[in-house]
Amino acid sequence: MNxxxxxxxxxxxxxxxxxxxxxxxxxxxxxIGTLYLWFSFAMFLTGxxxxxxxxxxLFQPGLQLIEPGFFNQMxxxxxxxxxxxxxxxxxxxxxxxxxxxxxxxxxxxxxxxNNWSFWIxxxxxxxxxxxxxxxxxxxxxxxxxxxxxxTTYAPPSVTFFIxxxxxxxISSIMGAINVVVTILNMRAPGMTxxxxxxxxxxWLITAFLxxxxxxVLAGVVTMMLMDIHFGTSFFxxxxxxxxxxxxxxxxxxxxxxxxxxxxxxxxxxxEIIPTFARxxxxxxxxxxxxxxxxxxxxxxxxxxxxxxxxxxLMGELFFMFAxxxxxxxxxxxxxxxxxxxxxxxxxxxxxxxxALAFVVLFTIGGFSGxxxxxxxxxxxxxxxxxxxxxxxxxxxxGAVFAIMAGVYYWLPKWTGHYYNETLGKVHFWISxxxxxxxxxxxxxxxxxxxPRRIPDYALQFAxxxxxxxxxxxxxxxxxxxxxxxxxKTIRGxxxxxxxxxxxxxxxxxxxxxxxxxxxxxxxxxxx
Amino acid sequence: MSxxxxxxxxxxxxxxIASIAxxxxxxxxxxxxxxxxxxxxxxxxxLLLAGAFAMGMILVGWFRTxxxxxxxxxxxxQMDRSFRxxxxxxxxxxxxxxxxxxxxxxxVRVLAVPWxxxxxxxxxxxxxxxxxxxxxxxxxxxxxxxxxxxxxxIDPWHLPLLNTAILVTSSFTLTxxxxxxxxxxxxxxxxxxxxxxLLGLVFLLFQFSEYVEAYEELGLTLNSGIxxxxxxxxxxxxxxxxTLGTLMLIIIWLRVMNGHFSPDYHFGFEATAWYWHFVxxxxxxxxxxxxxx
Numbered sequence: 001m002n003x004x005x006x007x008x009x010x011x012x013x014x015x016x017x018x019x020x021x022x023x024x025x026x027x028x029x030x031x032i033g034t035l036y037l038w039f040s041f042a043m044f045l046t047g048x049x050x051x052x053x054x055x056x057x058l059f060q061p062g063l064q065l066i067e068p069g070f071f072n073q074m075x076x077x078x079x080x081x082x083x084x085x086x087x088x089x090x091x092x093x094x095x096x097x098x099x100x101x102x103x104x105x106x107x108x109x110x111x112x113x114n115n116w117s118f119w120i121x122x123x124x125x126x127x128x129x130x131x132x133x134x135x136x137x138x139x140x141x142x143x144x145x146x147x148x149x150x151t152t153y154a155p156p157s158v159t160f161f162i163x164x165x166x167x168x169x170i171s172s173i174m175g176a177i178n179v180v181v182t183i184l185n186m187r188a189p190g191m192t193x194x195x196x197x198x199x200x201x202x203w204l205i206t207a208f209l210x211x212x213x214x215x216v217l218a219g220v221v222t223m224m225l226m227d228i229h230f231g232t233s234f235f236x237x238x239x240x241x242x243x244x245x246x247x248x249x250x251x252x253x254x255x256x257x258x259x260x261x262x263x264x265x266x267x268x269x270x271e272i273i274p275t276f277a278r279x280x281x282x283x284x285x286x287x288x289x290x291x292x293x294x295x296x297x298x299x300x301x302x303x304x305x306x307x308x309x310x311x312x313l314m315g316e317l318f319f320m321f322a323x324x325x326x327x328x329x330x331x332x333x334x335x336x337x338x339x340x341x342x343x344x345x346x347x348x349x350x351x352x353x354x355a356l357a358f359v360v361l362f363t364i365g366g367f368s369g370x371x372x373x374x375x376x377x378x379x380x381x382x383x384x385x386x387x388x389x390x391x392x393x394x395x396x397x398g399a400v401f402a403i404m405a406g407v408y409y410w411l412p413k414w415t416g417h418y419y420n421e422t423l424g425k426v427h428f429w430i431s432x433x434x435x436x437x438x439x440x441x442x443x444x445x446x447x448x449x450x451p452r453r454i455p456d457y458a459l460q461f462a463x464x465x466x467x468x469x470x471x472x473x474x475x476x477x478x479x480x481x482x483x484x485x486x487x488k489t490i491r492g493x494x495x496x497x498x499x500x501x502x503x504x505x506x507x508x509x510x511x512x513x514x515x516x517x518x519x520x521x522x523x524x525x526x527x
Numbered sequence: 528m529s530x531x532x533x534x535x536x537x538x539x540x541x542x543x544i545a546s547i548a549x550x551x552x553x554x555x556x557x558x559x560x561x562x563x564x565x566x567x568x569x570x571x572x573x574l575l576l577a578g579a580f581a582m583g584m585i586l587v588g589w590f591r592t593x594x595x596x597x598x599x600x601x602x603x604x605q606m607d608r609s610f611r612x613x614x615x616x617x618x619x620x621x622x623x624x625x626x627x628x629x630x631x632x633x634x635v636r637v638l639a640v641p642w643x644x645x646x647x648x649x650x651x652x653x654x655x656x657x658x659x660x661x662x663x664x665x666x667x668x669x670x671x672x673x674x675x676x677x678x679x680x681i682d683p684w685h686l687p688l689l690n691t692a693i694l695v696t697s698s699f700t701l702t703x704x705x706x707x708x709x710x711x712x713x714x715x716x717x718x719x720x721x722x723x724x725l726l727g728l729v730f731l732l733f734q735f736s737e738y739v740e741a742y743e744e745l746g747l748t749l750n751s752g753i754x755x756x757x758x759x760x761x762x763x764x765x766x767x768x769x770t771l772g773t774l775m776l777i778i779i780w781l782r783v784m785n786g787h788f789s790p791d792y793h794f795g796f797e798a799t800a801w802y803w804h805f806v807x808x809x810x811x812x813x814x815x816x817x818x819x820x
Contacts, residue, residue: 017538025538107535109609112589116542123550127557159561163553170549173620181612185605186533211620219627226760229560231674231750234631234760237655239674240665240753242639249627312648521532 016517024119027111028517029096030414035118036093037407041483043085043125044400048476050078055438055472058465061457071455072140073132079143083261084168085125087395090403091264092117092175095203098410099179101508101515102197104188104524109181117175124167131157131164142453144254147235147246151227158228162221169214176210179203188507190526194288197506198281201288202267205295209256209263212299217253220246244309251302259298262394263291265362265402266333269355272409273337275504276352277344283336290329290336297326307378316375323373327366334363349501350424354405357397357432365393368443383453386446392439396475397432404431404482411486412500416514417493423485430478437471534601541589548585551578590778594795598787607794614798618805621768625809628764632757632816636663640753643669668752677747677755683818686737690730691814694769697726698807701776701800711790713783720780723803727773734766761817768806775799 016022016031026032053074057065066074096114100107108114131138136155139145150158183196183204196204224246226232233239235246266287274281281287303311303319311319337359346352368390372378381387412418441464446452450461457465496513507524508515555574562571596602644661645653653659656669668674681687704719741747747755779799782788788796 021538024543025540027536027539106533110613111535112539112542113613115539116545119543119546120549123546124553127550127554156561160554160557163557167549167553173617177613177616177620180616181609184612185608211616212623215620215624216627219624219631223631223760225560226749226756229563231748232756232760233668233674233753234756236674237639237643238670239668239756240640240643241635241756242643245631245634245639248634249631252627252630310649518535 025115027107027115029100029108029111029114029519030515030517032108032114032118033093033096033098034414036089036096036121039118039121040086040090040093043081043089045479046129047078047081047086048479050074050081052472052476054078055469057455058457059469060466061459061462063456066455068455069137069140072142072453073138075453076139076142076145077129077132080128080139081125082395083143083257084165085121087261087399087403088172089121091203091206091261091399092172092179094199094264094268094403094406094410095175095179097414098508099182099200099203100186100519101413101511102200102506103183103186103191104507104520104526105182105186106518106521106523108178109186110178113174114178117171117178120167120171124164124171127160127167128164131155131160134160144250145224146250147224147227147243151224151235154228159225162225165221166218169218172210172214176207176214179207180211183207188520188523188526194285195526197267198270198284198287198291199264199267202263202270202291205291206260206263209260209295209298213253213256213260216249217257220249220253223249244306244311247306247309248303251305252299254305255302256295256298258391258394259294261399262362263294265358265399266291268402268406268409269337269358270333271506272351272355272405273340273359275409275501276349276355277341277346278502279340279344280505281336282339282342283332286332287336290332293329294326297322297329301326304373304375304378307375308382320373320375324370327370330366334359334366349408350419350421350428351405351409353425353428353432354401354408357428358401358405361393361397361401361435365390365395365398368393381446383451384446385442385450385452388452389439389442389446392442396439397435401431401435407486409501410508411489412496413508413511413513413515415490415493416496416512417489418496418500419485419489419493423481423488427478427481427485430481431475434471434473434475434478438468438475439471441465441467441471533603534596534606536596539592541585541592545582545585545589548578548581551575552582553578594782594787597795607792610794610798614801618801621805625761625764625812628757628761629812629816632761635753635757640665664754665752666754674750674752675746677741677745677751679745680747680754680758681737681741681745681818683814686733686740687814687818690733690737691810693726693730693733694807694810697723697730698804700726701803705796705800708783708788708793708796709790716783717780720776720783724773724776724780727769727776727803731766731769731773734762734769758817761813765806765809765813768809772799772803772806775802 016028017025022031023035026035053066054071057063057071096108099105134155134157136157138155138157139150139161141149141154145161183200187196223232223234227234227236233241235241235243237243270281270287301319301323303315304323307316307319348356368386372381372387372390408419408424445461445464448461450457498512499509500513501509507520507526510524511519551574555571555576555578558571559575560571562569640663641647641661642649643653643656644659646661659669660667664677664680666676666678666680668676700719700722704716704723707715707719741758747758749755749759776799779796782795
């Protein structure tokens with residue numbers, strides 16, 4: 001009892017612990033948020049290097065730099081690392097930092113579990129990356145790991161891949177439970193659900209999706225493990241199973257998963273645009289309902305990834321129309337962002353630039369998604385670079401730009417310093433040009449029939465591929481500017497006041513910058 | 528510190544040590560399983576056991592910390608709500624885990640196997656295995672050499688029916704224990720909890736003997752085609768959950784004997800009860816869809 005009392009007093013009165021133990025043993029949402037964000041950035045660079053290897057090989061037709069087998073490992077690992085290592089942890093990091101500040105809580109609801117959620121990740125990714133050095137090489141079956149490529153024909157390291165996915169799943173589920181509980185239970189008095197900032201709302205719905213589908217991913221990799229090592233025939237028709245079954249279960253996870261990677265981005269952009277348009281967000285309630293609708297629809301559209309696999313006509317039609325329905329709530333969101341800016345007195349600081357680029361480029365990605373949703377047309381587009389262009393438009397200038405917008409927006413709140421605006425703008429414009437150079441030509445070569453995941457291509461695709469590769473290197477190396485900028489901001493810079501920007505909405509701006517180690521020890525009153 | 532302040536624990540060593548233990552378990556299991564193929568899983572087994580042992584110790588230590596904090600009165604009603612929400616959402620994630628396997632079962636029965644037998648628009652797969660006839664339970668697989676099928680399936684009206692009765696009864700005895708705890712009748716709480724634990728153990732024993740029967744007499748194995756695969760993955764994971772639930776019940780039982788819990792405040796007990804009821808409901812689903820239908 002005595003020790004406990006002392007512990008409480010210690011936590012109450014003191015800041016972070018000294019040295020490395022602060023990061024290993026922390027229960028503080030800001031520390032854990034920081035860990036998540038740095039881990040995510042490290043993975044972003046790792047996955048980025050793999051992408052650059054792919055683009056270097058595709059710079060010219062023919063095989064010049066890497067073996068086709070290694071190329072396959074690169075495409076696979078690039079996808080897995082970016083999805084599970086870069087984008088998802090970045091959003092969890094932002095959630096950790098911002099949710100308690102935004103709902104007026106002292107910390108996340110379950111602080112020790114929070115630390116566990118994070119620390120599982122480095123071990124999971126260490127295991128996954130170690131597969132690259134194993135006999136037979138790392139996973140080479142694409143990030144979607146379709147059976148039987150990932151079962152019958154997989155390298156032995158697939159076993160470690162499976163357990164790494166299990167660990168990521170455990171981490172995600174615990175992280176998501178923590179988010180939901182924090183939002184439902186830790187709100188300051190007076191903060192009703194319909195007063196929640198949109199970033200909080202989108203994360204609540206994202207966390208629900210995570211809890212709903214990560215177990216399904218665990219289920220599908222478990223069945224793979226059983227098929228590979230224990231003689232079952234889930235994905236083998238010789239025993240009465242079905243390889244297509246794999247795709248159904250995988251995409252039942254996979255489609256909500258892609259919304260997991262975009263809904264928090266919607267939330268970030270919905271925070272930033274009102275601040276820099278100096279207006280309240282247009283259509284708050286419709287934003288909430290649109291997010292919920294998108295989440296609901298995400299459960300009934302999965303087979304649009306499988307139009308060419310041979311599903312019954314009624315299935316194709318159902319999944320085609322259900323998918324197109326998603327354009328409605330998404331359209332509501334884009335409309336609301338534009339309407340928020342309408343007649344606003346706008347300024348274009350770096351977060352706003354990234355947010356604006358998000359709105360425009362994500363919409364392009366959305367439209368190409370609509371094209372892919374048309375089942376008969378998809379027979380042409382399927383597994384071409386058009387698909388690659390589509391999902392990179394929604395993920396890179398979509399999710400990644402939103403993450404960067406969020407980092408720029410909240411960095412002064414975290415560090416107490418303004419970042420260097422010039423450097424930020426340079427980072428933005430080079431990234432913007434690089435991203436479009438990389439991914440826009442992929443639409444053309446995709447429509448012309450260049451297949452994805454192949455290390456060589458026909459001569460007529462050469463020019464656009466060269467452009468894409470140049471763009472990729474520009475985009476990749478411009479992220480080092482971001483790294484330098486963040487480090488410089490942590491070390492110093494102009495002092496940021498509590499509000500940071502001109503009259504931004506939200507509780508996080510009522511705390512001083514940098515925010516105190518324990519956020520709201522006394523819950524604020526929300527009117 | 529105001530009276531209602533939310534308890535934020537101090538730094539803790541458990542999470543990172545637990546991550547290391549989890550890593551050892553996963554890496555060990557991977558090495559062990561990969562080694563099975565070429566008989567070189569020695570180190571894997573060591574790592575797995577070391578990791579599992581460490582994880583066991585961590586769970587004991589971590590839960591002891593939480594229990595001590597709770598007994599020390601550090602938790603507020605708000606904290607209690609956090610635990611309730613947390614446990615509810617954890618059970619929801621478990622529901623989705625089983626939902627995936629039930630989905631697999633339905634897909635295979637309703638679509639994949641009939642298609643394999645030549646039905647419907649996808650009936651072309653008949654070209655691969657001519658003469659294959661769709662049936663459920665699938666005893667004759669398309670390729671009997673690779674997946675030798677089973678002689679028969681478990682009769683639902685013997686052991687499974689008995690097991691259903693046992694688990695449903697155990698849910699009732701657990702509720703009786705809960706009611707006894709609420710009126711602070713310790714001896715009856717201990718009695719009914721003990722009965723629940725016993726029923727859980729008997730269930731597991733019966734389930735084990737059913738597996739022996741399936742393997743020894745019916746040729747119903749993991750390798751016997753899709754029926755065996757779905758049968759074992761569903762009942763197997765359910766069995767693991769019953770094992771975990773029984774362990775949780777035993778811990779709660781010991782805590783009641785040690786004077787933990789009050790008539791008003793006993794979330795550890797309730798969380799275990801929720802989990803047990805969830806496991807029970809899954810079993811009813813299994814009994815209907817795996818055994819009977």
